[in-house]
Amino acid sequence: MTLTPDLALVEKALDNLERQEVRVLVWGLVDSALSEEEVDETLRAILNENQNLAADPGCTFDTEMRFRQRLLDLGYLTQVFGRPLAPPRYRTRMAEGIRLFARLRQLFPRKHEGADWVSGATLVADYRLLWRPRKYPARDLTPADAHTAIAARVADPRMLAGVKRWLDEGEQSWRFARFQIDASARILEGLSLRRPRGTLVAAGTGSGKTLAFYLPALAWLSAERKSQPRSRGVRVLALYPRNELLKDQLAEVYGQARKFDDELGRVGTTVSVGVLFGDTPFNVGKIAQQWRNTRGACPFFRCPDCGGELQLHSDQVAEGDARLGCRSCGSGVDSRQLRFTRKAMMDDPPDILFTSVEMMNQRLADSTMRHLFGLGPLAERTPSLMLLDEIHLYTGTFGAQVAYLLRRWSHLTRRQTHFVGLSATIAEGAAFFASLVGLDQSVVEEISPNADHMVSEGAEYMLALRGDPVSQTALLSTPRSRR
Numbered sequence: 393m394t395l396t397p398d399l400a401l402v403e404k405a406l407d408n409l410e411r412q413e414v415r416v417l418v419w420g421l422v423d424s425a426l427s428e429e430e431v432d433e434t435l436r437a438i439l440n441e442n443q444n445l446a447a448d449p450g451c452t453f454d455t456e457m458r459f460r461q462r463l464l465d466l467g468y469l470t471q472v473f474g475r476p477l478a479p480p481r482y483r484t485r486m487a488e489g490i491r492l493f494a495r496l497r498q499l500f501p502r503k504h505e506g507a508d509w510v511s512g513a514t515l516v517a518d519y520r521l522l523w524r525p526r527k528y529p530a531r532d533l534t535p536a537d538a539h540t541a542i543a544a545r546v547a548d549p550r551m552l553a554g555v556k557r558w559l560d561e562g563e564q565s566w567r568f569a570r571f572q573i574d575a576s577a578r579i580l581e582g583l584s585l586r587r588p589r590g591t592l593v594a595a596g597t598g599s600g601k602t603l604a605f606y607l608p609a610l611a612w613l614s615a616e617r618k619s620q621p622r623s624r625g626v627r628v629l630a631l632y633p634r635n636e637l638l639k640d641q642l643a644e645v646y647g648q649a650r651k652f653d654d655e656l657g658r659v660g661t662t663v664s665v666g667v668l669f670g671d672t673p674f675n676v677g678k679i680a681q682q683w684r685n686t687r688g689a690c691p692f693f694r695c696p697d698c699g700g701e702l703q704l705h706s707d708q709v710a711e712g713d714a715r716l717g718c719r720s721c722g723s724g725v726d727s728r729q730l731r732f733t734r735k736a737m738m739d740d741p742p743d744i745l746f747t748s749v750e751m752m753n754q755r756l757a758d759s760t761m762r763h764l765f766g767l768g769p770l771a772e773r774t775p776s777l778m779l780l781d782e783i784h785l786y787t788g789t790f791g792a793q794v795a796y797l798l799r800r801w802s803h804l805t806r807r808q809t810h811f812v813g814l815s816a817t818i819a820e821g822a823a824f825f826a827s828l829v830g831l832d833q834s835v836v837e838e839i840s841p842n843a844d845h846m847v848s849e850g851a852e853y854m855l856a857l858r859g860d861p862v863s864q865t866a867l868l869s870t871p872r873s874r875r
């Protein structure tokens with residue numbers, strides 16, 4: 393990402409100022425502040441070291457005083473008011489934020505009115521702060537590079553055509569990270585082998601690991617749909633530990649799947665997505681009752697065009713023809729592309745099914761729904777790909793239960809699935825993933841950003857607060873007082 397000259401200088405200033413503050417903050421001294429001389433000296437040095445940026449016509453400050461004012465205007469720097477006539481002192485938003493956390497008090501509406509907040513019990517006894525430069529994987533591969541790298545490993549021309557379509561329909565200015573493309577190639581390769589395999593994509597939050605899953609999944613699905621437009625059954629099962637995350641990914645994948653609409657429309661088909669969890673109504677007739685808390689608005693999907701609320705267009709239609717319409721822009725989604733009732737899914741399973749661990753566990757033995765998981769006489773196929781997101785959450789008893797569920801399912805489906813796990817960076821990732829999904833470690837590979845492919849920008853903070861046992865407040869009061 394290219395920053396404007398202003399923001400590039402502001403980022404450097406924050407890095408340097410925070411570095412000075414952290415030296416004191418790690419000792420627990422939160423009331424300290426930087427003098428005006430210290431701030432100005434730092435800013436002057438940055439202007440001198442980056443004269444090309446400072447001289448850019450887009451830069452709105454040329455002296456350290458104007459630079460300081462810009463930081464104050466942006467809220468990155470706060471002036472600290474001490475005694476009257478005392479010289480001004482400053483804190484960055486980070487140091488001020490940590491001071492506020494460390495000084496939290498428990499207040500009750502009637503008990504602590506006016507200036508009496510001082511008598512409120514303190515909530516935080518101590519904290520630990522870790523400050524370090526933020527690193528993320530470099531994105532330097534063009535769509536053409538990505539295609540070449542995948543074509544070197546995947547032979548199937550139908551899959552490659554899907555990859556090309558997906559890349560061509562995207563922004564040509566998009567850049568990909570090496571690990572995203574390596575993971576995509578391995579997953580596509582695994583799909584053509586049709587043998588059980590595992591791929592763990594481990595990377596930090598916001599590094600783009602989801603793309604490493606939906607690029608190959610959609611490229612492959614579009615190829616499958618094109619060659620067998622009338623085929624039925626769930627091909628990709630996406631399993632989530634938490635419903636909130638499921639909703640975000642559902643919207644993303646629904647949007648990405650639309651890249652294939654024109655091409656697949658010519659053979660009369662489309663890539664469809666379904667969502668099965670607590671908020672999914674049984675049929676359109678049950679929507680009014682099931683979605684009453686949101687006054688009839690769909691609680692798990694919003695308008696793909698404007699983000700507005702979606703509601704059932706009419707309940708006087710057949711299940712498969714039902715449509716959700718936008719309350720704001722009139723646009724909408726139909727059941728062909730998004731199965732939003734259980735009945736619609738049971739009648740015609742979607743290509744990609746998003747569900748939760750809990751729901752899968754419940755429905756595996758349900759004779760009316762188990763075909764969605766590739767089981768029973770109604771199943772026309774077994775899912776070839778299973779995505780497990782946030783696998784670092786599958787630890788302890790919960791992890792053991794999920795591992796048991798996946799073994800049971802693999803056994804019943806006769807082991808044909810390629811498992812893809814996404815996680816934050818974890819120790820011994822491949823071994824952990826292999827034991828979670830019940831595969832031998834020799835067929836599991838972990839793909840994560842290589843240290844040589846990381847770029848550094850800005851800083852990241854980790855702050856741990858310790859509750860105050862002396863004040864006798866409940867620990868839960870501490871996070872709650874944040875908002």
Ligand SMILES: [Zn+2]
Pocket residue numbers: 695696697698699700718719720721722723
């Ligand atoms: Zn809309």
